[in-house]
Amino acid sequence: MRRREEGGRARARGERRGLLAQLRDPPGGRNARIMLLALAVDRTGSGLWAASSVLYLTFVTHLSAQQIGVLLGVAGVAGIAGSPLAGRLAGRFPVRPLLIGCHLLRLVTLVLVLVSTGFDALLPVVAVTYLGDRAAKTLEMLFATRAAGERRAAYQALSRSAANAGYGVGAGIAAIGLAVGTTGAYRVLILGNALSFLVAAALVWRTTEPEESAVAAGAVAKARPAGADSGPVAGGPVADGSVSGGPASGGPVVEGPEPGRPAGPWRDRGYLRFVLLDIPMNLDDSVLAVGLPLWLVDRTSAPHALVPAFLVLNTVLVVVLQLSVSRRAEGPHRATRAVLLYGVLMFVCCGFLAVAARGGSWTAGVVLLAAALLVTLAELMRSVSSWELAVLLAPREARAAYLGVAGMSQSIQKSAGPPLLTGVVMAAGPAGWLVLGTAVAGLAVVQRRTCARRLGLGPVRKETAGLVIG
Structure with missing residues (x-):
């Protein structure tokens, strides 16, 4: 037991040194x-x-x-x-x-x-x-x-x-x-x-333009002779109209636009489906900023002084844990698993919000703080998986346009999320939170499956099966 604890402390020290090195x-x-x-x-x-x-x-x-x-x-x-x-x-x-x-x-x-x-x-x-x-x-x-x-x-x-x-x-x-x-x-x-x-x-x-620029990529594509048999380029189109997601040694394959049509996100139904499903995958933002404070004030007897504590808890945990979480959610397998974990965390968070309306002041306060913790952990999952998948699913030669479309999901959520919570979810009472949590969890399963299919992922490998925060 002592040896195991010493090993855990050694790993923690190693992780802290690694994170400090990344900051430097x-x-x-x-x-x-x-x-x-x-x-x-x-x-x-x-x-x-x-x-x-x-x-x-x-x-x-x-x-x-x-x-x-x-x-x-x-x-x-x-x-x-x-x-x-x-x-x-x-x-x-x-x-x-x-x-x-x-x-x-x-x-x-x-x-x-x-x-x-x-x-x-x-x-x-x-x-x-x-x-x-x-x-x-x-x-x-x-x-x-x-x-x-x-x-x-x-x-x-x-x-x-x-x-x-x-x-x-x-x-x-x-x-x-x-x-x-x-x-x-x-x-x-x-x-x-x-x-x-x-x-x-x-x-x-004071910075310099990154080497991998869309302008340069376009110039390379134009310079390549028609019909040149140079093999597929990582992130470029392949013979069947799909897009390779990595080197020839086993990178995931990403579906691209139909053969004979220019790469473009507005014609890529699979990518638009990802963006559409990513909108509810951003609801944690509105739950934290709008749902938690208003639910506390309107439906619970918890002290109002807890409202700033939600934001403080969120800020501190994101600063402390984001680096560690990202190291456990890199790559297509882990990114898609993070989507599932997001759904689970949001489901439990919404369940806590529903329960908070039925407790006393201190019980409601503790439950709401737990909900704030869960929605923050969900945010950590979403912040890594959403961006990672948006990049992995986009063909490299058109990545700028694709990521521009992917960025709409956050903007749409910021406009639609608050009225959805105040006008529909909270108006329905505790049942509204339970329905929202169930819906987000179900959509997370759909998002994971569609992304895995587009990336050509098989069963999750053993070495990527764990997604542990620490």
Whole structure:
């Protein structure tokens, strides 16, 4: 027993050293280090905006609650277009200048927010801000995919840790400004978000374009003589119209577009099915940000002071566990298993939310904290599997356009998730949570099967059967 415990401690020490080494030398090298810093700065500004925007629009621009709802709703819809637009542009132009452009676009729109006073003026400005925000997130994902290569899951974990840390810092700074509560303090917070885009753009300027660019890939494809028998290229089309997902030594095979048709996500029904199923695989975001707080306030007697504890718990766990989880969810087998685990975690989380309505104040508080823990673990699973599968399922020569379409799932969920929870799930009471949990779990099974079929996966190998958090 003692030997086993010592072995466990030794493995834990080894994992900590490995994670620290990744922080010092992340996948992608210098480019990745700079991009992680830019990401942290960007998300610090996002934390400022998230914590102060509604109060700014209420007390400084004097918009009504209905106007704010319409403003943010329209902005969310505009954000949906940001991902496919960014993917399309990234298929034709280098990613680096496009990302710099997105940061500068948001800098300009945030400055315009500061000088706009009416609803009619703010509506297009905030909509363009959200469009630029979603486009920037897609371009960051493309940059990481090209720079980190096969280590993209590890980079994704690092980026999420950096993003959550930045978001937490921004929210903490915003708390100081909100405590002051003056018009000047609100304006300073919005200006701080704008300045974060300027700093992020300057940091991206210091990077170099990743070697695997869509422009270069297109040039190689055009340069290849017609009918040249050079064998299939990893990630390129093969004779039967499918797309090879890896080297000839056993990589998964990904179905591509029909023979004789150009590669494109809008014509690829299998990939569109993945994107459609990925929308409910992002519901953890709305459950944490909307479902948990409103359910606590409206349907339980738990103390309201627990609401900020949900976000603190989420931020700390993501920063601490994301790297470790990513190492256990790399590759097609593990990524598809992570989808199943996501469904299980969301099912149990929704069950806890249903039970919380029937307990006393302290019982409800403990159950809700457990639900927050479960939805955070589900987020960890989703953050790795969703991106990994989006990349694996896309043919390499059209990856930018495919990932742009995949990014729509998060944007659609952000627009549709909150009204689904408030208008349907919570309105139905505890039964609504049970139905939601069952539906998400069932869709996770369908998503896993469709992805496994498209990737040509057989039975899960023994060495990839475990997906343990630690």
